[in-house]
Amino acid sequence: MEPPAALLSLADADGPIGVAISGGSDSTALLMLAIAALGPARLRAATVDHQLRPAAADEAKSVARLCARHGVAHEILHWQAPDLSGNLQSKARDARYALLADWARAQGCATVLLGHTQDDQAETVLMQMARSAGLSGLSAMNGRVVRHGVTFVRPLLDTPRDALRDWLRDLGICWSDDPTNADARYTRVRTRAALKHLAPLGLDAAALSSMAARLRRTDDGVRQLLADWAQAHTRVVAGDIVLDAAALSRLHPDMARRVLGAAITFVTGAPYPPRGRDTLRLLGGLSHPQTLQGCILYPLGDTICIGREPSHAARSEPIPPGQVWDGRWRLDRPLPDGAHVAACGPEGLAQHPDWRALGHPRLRLLSAPAIWRESRLIALPIDPKDTSWTATFCRDDFPHWLLSH
Structure with a gap:
């Protein structure tokens, strides 16, 4: 099997390339294709152990051995699930992206490869149809998406899962099957079963994936129009x-x-x-x-x-120096001993009596980052007169963000 064009296009990219590998057939095939396209020295592989199944730890170790045999650096990332209630698959997916993004930044990887296939794309289309999704939803998974400041690339969206498995068998490479992929309690598993019954009508994985690709091109055009509109009619303050x-x-x-x-x-x-x-x-x-x-x-x-929303910003965890607070702000210098970052809130404004002179509405200031020592306000970095600490808003401009998300 030849590496797809989306993989070959990364040959000239700067720095190492990350590969997320669970040990299943799709991600295992992705690793082998990435080795063929980019060479093992360029790659950094990571396996997320959600610690939800006893066998997951052994599967992660098996992936580590596979990577070692092929000269690819590998790391196992562990998720400590804070709460197992609600939509567990959704929580695990979000945690997986966050863990992979943190790991990628530490490795110097601007790009991480994901092993989603044509079958995954078709299942996503059907699930979005069941939700009465609009254009963006029916476009299903994008081949390139930015999460937590890292670009995640899906090079196998046009490749059937069966083709990948046949190729792995030819190579003599085994993979692990996650038993949750056969658990009918999950919507995606039921959707996968339904897809088999739709195939005789011409609604097979290839047809649904092709439809998603066409809708994605239309959606990209709409995004460009909205980004142009945002360039003229919005600003970040x-x-x-x-x-x-x-x-x-x-x-x-x-x-x-x-x-x-x-x-x-x-x-x-x-x-x-x-x-x-x-x-x-x-x-x-x-x-x-x-x-x-x-x-x-x-x-x-x-x-x-x-x-x-001020009450949501106030719930953000205080952070150590150098990290991003509330997913948006980074302090430009270390904090003194005993200080921490939290939302300004009404308590902070009460200790900053001239806040009206700052030129910002009260609601904006309530959620702004503030420097505290216990319950005493030390500084409000949003205040241009306070040069002791400054906070940088670490997101792209909004029009560009519209195009990339």
Whole structure:
């Protein structure tokens, strides 16, 4: 089997390339194709052990041995699940991306390869259809997506799983089968079974994946139009998105929904935008403050501000020096002993009596990063007069972000 073009295109990329490998057939084949396309010395492999199955640790060790045989550096990442209630698969997926992104940055990898196949793409299309998804949802998985500041690439979206397994058998390479992939309690497993019954109607994995690719091209065009609109009608102010209210009202409701959904995920760093119907509901009530998915949207003059909901920012964990607070802010110098970063909140504003002179609305300041020693405000980095500490908003510009997410 020849490496796909998406892998070969990385040959001239700078730095090492990460590979996420679970030990299943798809990611194992991805590793072998990446070795053929890029060479083992360029690769860094990681296996996430979610510690949800007793056999997972042994499977991760088996992957480590495979990587060692082929000269690929490998590391096992462990997820300590804080809560096993609710949608466990979703929690595990989000944790996997976060762990891989942290690991990739430590390895100097700007890109991490994922082993999603044509079959995964087709299953995603059917699942999105069941949710009455719009254009973006029916476009299914993108071949390239940015999460936590790292680019994740899916080179195998046009490759059938059976073809990968046949190739691995020819190479004499074994893989592990996760028993949860046959557990009918999970929606994706039931969808996979349904796909087999749809194939005689022409709705097989290849057809659904091809449809998703065509819709993705259309969706990319819409993203470009919205990014051009955002370039003209939005700006980022101290971590908030500020939109021209009149220009927003002239957008088609579905386009306005997409802009608001993107702005909310930009501000919060959430992996997915809020549900479309929830965002559409907001459009009719932007004359007064509204909250959704950890954001607060409120009118300010002839603009609409989209900022971090203060109560959500206040719940963000205090951080040690050098790390990103609330997924958005990085302090530009170390903290003194005994100090920490947390939201300013009403307590901070009470200790900063001239906050009105800063030129920011109260709601923005409430969620701004502040330097504390116990309950005493030491500094408010958003204050331009306070040069003792400065905080950098570490996200791309919003129009560019619209294109890449």
